[in-house]
Amino acid sequence: MSAIPAEILAGAERKPHRTSGWWGMIATIATEAALFAYLLFSYGYIAAQAPPPWPPVGAPELKLALPNTLVLLASSVTVWWAERRLSRRGDLRGCRRGFLATLAFGAVFIAVQLLEWHKKSFTPASHVYGSLYFTITGFHMAHVVAGWVMLAAVAWWLASGRAGPARPVPVAVSAVYWHFVDAVWLAVFTTFYLLPRLG
Amino acid sequence: MVAVVGSNELGRRLDAQWERPRGLVGWLATVDHKEIGIRYLVTAFSFLVIGGVEALIMRLQLARPNAALLDPAEYNQLFTMHGVTMIFLYALPILSGFSNYLWPLLLGTRDMAFPRLNAFSYWVFLLSGIFIYVGFVTGHGPDAGWFNYVPYTSRAYDPGPNIDIYALGMVFFGISTTVGAVNFIVSLFKTRAPGMSVNRVPIMVWGTLTASFGNLAAVPAVSLAFLMLWLDRQFGTHFFDVEQNGRPLLWQHLFWMFGHPWVYAIVLPAMGIVSDALPVFCRRPLVGYTAVALSTVATIVLGFGVWLHHMFATGIPPLGLSFFSAASMAIVIPSAVAVFAWIATIWTGRPVRATPFLYFAGFVFLFVVGGVSGFMTAAVPLDWQLTDTYFVVAHIHYVLLGINVFPVLGGIHFWFPKMTGRLMSERLGRWSFWITFTGFNVAFLPMHLTGLLGMPRRIYTYPAGVGWDGLNMLTSIGAFVVALGVLLVVVNVIRSLKSGAIAGPNPWDAPTLEWATSSPPPPYNFLVIPTVASRHPLWENRLDETGERSSTRVGPALDHGREILRTTPLDAEPDGSVHMPEDSLLPLVTALVMLAGFAALLAHHWWLALAAAIGTAICTLVWLTPARPATLGAP
Numbered sequence: 022m023s024a025i026p027a028e029i030l031a032g033a034e035r036k037p038h039r040t041s042g043w044w045g046m047i048a049t050i051a052t053e054a055a056l057f058a059y060l061l062f063s064y065g066y067i068a069a070q071a072p073p074p075w076p077p078v079g080a081p082e083l084k085l086a087l088p089n090t091l092v093l094l095a096s097s098v099t100v101w102w103a104e105r106r107l108s109r110r111g112d113l114r115g116c117r118r119g120f121l122a123t124l125a126f127g128a129v130f131i132a133v134q135l136l137e138w139h140k141k142s143f144t145p146a147s148h149v150y151g152s153l154y155f156t157i158t159g160f161h162m163a164h165v166v167a168g169w170v171m172l173a174a175v176a177w178w179l180a181s182g183r184a185g186p187a188r189p190v191p192v193a194v195s196a197v198y199w200h201f202v203d204a205v206w207l208a209v210f211t212t213f214y215l216l217p218r219l220g
Numbered sequence: 221m222v223a224v225v226g227s228n229e230l231g232r233r234l235d236a237q238w239e240r241p242r243g244l245v246g247w248l249a250t251v252d253h254k255e256i257g258i259r260y261l262v263t264a265f266s267f268l269v270i271g272g273v274e275a276l277i278m279r280l281q282l283a284r285p286n287a288a289l290l291d292p293a294e295y296n297q298l299f300t301m302h303g304v305t306m307i308f309l310y311a312l313p314i315l316s317g318f319s320n321y322l323w324p325l326l327l328g329t330r331d332m333a334f335p336r337l338n339a340f341s342y343w344v345f346l347l348s349g350i351f352i353y354v355g356f357v358t359g360h361g362p363d364a365g366w367f368n369y370v371p372y373t374s375r376a377y378d379p380g381p382n383i384d385i386y387a388l389g390m391v392f393f394g395i396s397t398t399v400g401a402v403n404f405i406v407s408l409f410k411t412r413a414p415g416m417s418v419n420r421v422p423i424m425v426w427g428t429l430t431a432s433f434g435n436l437a438a439v440p441a442v443s444l445a446f447l448m449l450w451l452d453r454q455f456g457t458h459f460f461d462v463e464q465n466g467r468p469l470l471w472q473h474l475f476w477m478f479g480h481p482w483v484y485a486i487v488l489p490a491m492g493i494v495s496d497a498l499p500v501f502c503r504r505p506l507v508g509y510t511a512v513a514l515s516t517v518a519t520i521v522l523g524f525g526v527w528l529h530h531m532f533a534t535g536i537p538p539l540g541l542s543f544f545s546a547a548s549m550a551i552v553i554p555s556a557v558a559v560f561a562w563i564a565t566i567w568t569g570r571p572v573r574a575t576p577f578l579y580f581a582g583f584v585f586l587f588v589v590g591g592v593s594g595f596m597t598a599a600v601p602l603d604w605q606l607t608d609t610y611f612v613v614a615h616i617h618y619v620l621l622g623i624n625v626f627p628v629l630g631g632i633h634f635w636f637p638k639m640t641g642r643l644m645s646e647r648l649g650r651w652s653f654w655i656t657f658t659g660f661n662v663a664f665l666p667m668h669l670t671g672l673l674g675m676p677r678r679i680y681t682y683p684a685g686v687g688w689d690g691l692n693m694l695t696s697i698g699a700f701v702v703a704l705g706v707l708l709v710v711v712n713v714i715r716s717l718k719s720g721a722i723a724g725p726n727p728w729d730a731p732t733l734e735w736a737t738s739s740p741p742p743p744y745n746f747l748v749i750p751t752v753a754s755r756h757p758l759w760e761n762r763l764d765e766t767g768e769r770s771s772t773r774v775g776p777a778l779d780h781g782r783e784i785l786r787t788t789p790l791d792a793e794p795d796g797s798v799h800m801p802e803d804s805l806l807p808l809v810t811a812l813v814m815l816a817g818f819a820a821l822l823a824h825h826w827w828l829a830l831a832a833a834i835g836t837a838i839c840t841l842v843w844l845t846p847a848r849p850a851t852l853g854a855p
């Protein structure tokens with residue numbers, strides 16, 4: 022067999038989308054997406070058979086949730102920008118700034134969401150709608166927190182040289198997870214906040 | 221970069237890099253897929269034995285009418301634990317054991333894509349199994365059947381900790397299955413030897429890959445269902461609570477959305493074992509490789525489709541039998557393809573009747589018989605008649621023992637020489653096969669009749685004189701004969717470990733890569749990364765399919781620390797060398813922290829649970845932290 026060129030052997034970490042780490046994250050996202058699909062299926066299954074009115078407490082208000090959705094979307098934009106700065110220009114500082122902005126937006130989202138929970142007139146034990154609402158938004162919150170911790174760790178690694186232009190994998194992997202968490206929110210938001218207004 | 225086999229110097233260097241530290245810490249820290257695979261096999265087989273003992277106790281109770289060995293509550297726990305043990309703790313993990321041991325060897329690489337995750341997946345499997353069993357041993361085992369229907373399992377009807385232990389244990393166990401599936405998928409697409417394009421991988425790889433995709437899609441359903449049940453029981457949520465507009469049927473939907481692919485996950489890799497190993501004993505390649513590979517994938521696609529139909533078109537609440545029937549229906553076409561391929565392979569080959577061949581041929585026979593009866597019961601009217609009788613129990617066992625246990629026993633005899641360097645005794649092997657096979661049919665064939673005569677399943681005893689006595693006695697005798705056969709396998713394994721004949725690299729003269737290295741393989745598997753030119757790298761001189769030749773003697777050495785070759789997903793072209801992690805205690809520590817967390821949840825120690833969650837996060841971060849640049853060499 023002919024020798025494999027040295028530059029092929031050495032270049033493994035440069036293209037993040039070819040690494041095992043990236044593929045592992047995509048597979049994880051696939052199974053988590055399935056989890057949220059089952060959560061939303063459960064909501065639909067119960068909602069479809071519940072006596073009207075559904076939701077029993079009326080459609081949830083958009084006053085906090087809509088701006089908060091925009092905050093989360095903005096955080097996706099900043100992390101996308103951060104990744105591009107790194108991959109296209111090797112701009113470490115820009116990338117770190119993008120990560121810090123994303124972390125700030127993420128923290129706002131978490132705080133507002135806690136406030137929203139706090140203001141609810143019901144608990145998970147009040148009725149099945151309450152169980153669904155808190156369990157599903159709770160699952161999402163857990164994923165936001167996990168994603169946030171991951172982004173914070175990568176921001177730290179960017180500062181300490183463990184990640185950077187020559188080691189872009191952690192940036193790519195944490196960014197795609199964050200996008201996923203945002204996409205899930207859009208599905209949750211649509212299900213809980215928008216659909217009841219259509220009917 | 222290129223090295224030629226035969227250089228001892230290279231072997232010594234690789235040994236130094238790949239060998240785990242000696243001693244207990246090394247044993248606990250190893251990430252070698254071969255050690256992990258063997259642990260999976262031993263642990264899962266132990267669960268088979270434990271589940272088997274539970275079955276024997278039940279059969280003692282049922283051997284005669286009005287027996288009083290067990291009271292109804294004990295019987296409930298026994299049949300539930302038997303089902304849980306066999307379905308979850310034995311049937312899939314044993315196949316994961318084979319796949320873990322074999323995957324990198326079959327693919328021509330040195331380890332899985334995520335070696336530490338592999339160790340983690342094993343530890344979680346072991347600890348979650350212990351978690352569930354601690355409940356059982358202390359008298360708090362699950363007691364509402366392995367599929368655990370609400371409302372039987374809601375707090376009002378089952379107030380003890382039994383169901384909580386099962387629920388939390390299953391969520392914990394699901395983590396093991398999920399990360400295992402991720403690891404198989406990524407390893408397949410990233411680490412195959414150069415030249416091993418997807419149309420050259422062994423069928424078992426197709427089976428495990430398909431099962432892994434199925435698990436990624438399905439396991440969240442059951443984990444979620446168990447979590448919701450636990451919330452209902454402990455926090456007063458109302459998911460399954462009719463009075464508050466919850467839906468008990470939601471449980472059944474979520475459970476069977478999972479259960480459906482799971483059945484394929486516990487049969488497809490086993491069918492893969494047969495597709496790869498049977499041809500070795502027929503001295504020819506498998507007939508219809510492409511058809512069998514495609515039908516493997518088709519099974520799960522069809523399975524999901526049939527399931528959707530089942531759920532939405534008919535709206536019949538899925539019951540035990542209709543579930544298994546639908547599963548059999550879906551599997552009929554693709555498995556017919558496989559059956560014809562196996563029969564044609566035997567027919568056109570020159571069969572060598574070694575022990576593994578007996579097990580595989582026995583499997584094909586049971587598969588045909590079970591398939592026909594399964595197809596018959598799949599018809600709906602029969603379905604209604606037979607639901608919840610012993611006919612179902614008989615059918616379940618024909619499917620599960622036939623398609624899982626027989627290939628597994630064959631696989632043990634087949635790969636034992638590779639794993640240990642020694643051959644198993646042929647004489648004991650033949651005895652074990654004939655005893656198991658006879659006992660199996662004595663136990664379960666009459667059981668169909670018991671069901672037709674109306675004996676319901678899950679009853680702890682029955683009155684005399686309704687015509688069930690003799691059949692039950694026969695079944696119980698058969699059960700003990702099966703146990704004797706399995707015992708003989710264990711004896712054979714233990715004896716052969718010490719005194720079996722030395723096997724050499726390729727005792728069966730088999731064609732695939734695992735037989736190209738020594739038995740047992742060195743920690744680094746292959747001295748040089750092989751290059752593959754066909755499906756049967758070791759039979760090329762005989763078959764001469766392509767004119768090209770695989771190479772297991774000349775190739776990249778990758779000896780700068782633990783390294784493997786990464787290749788492209790479909791064509792397996794070289795795409796870089798990757799550094800692999802060292803042995804580590806982190807997988808075990810993380811699994812133990814999580815165990816503490818689940819125990820805390822069970823005991824309502826919320827602060828401890830929170831501490832465990834934070835501990836898990838810290839472990840994960842330490843685990844994922846990349847090395848500092850200096851230790852990686854120049855960027």
Ligand code: HEM
Nearest residue numbers: 275278299300303306311365366613620677678679699702
């Ligand atoms: C010699 C071997 C075995 C014997 C004698 C045996 C016997 C039994 C018995 C007596 C029951 C309870 C029937 C009832 O009361 O409804 C049962 C149930 C069951 N067995 Fe086995 N079994 C054996 C092996 C296996 C294996 C290898 C598997 C799976 C891989 C398995 C899976 C099951 C399942 C899923 C159930 C249903 C449990 C439930 O109703 O929740 N069994 N078996």
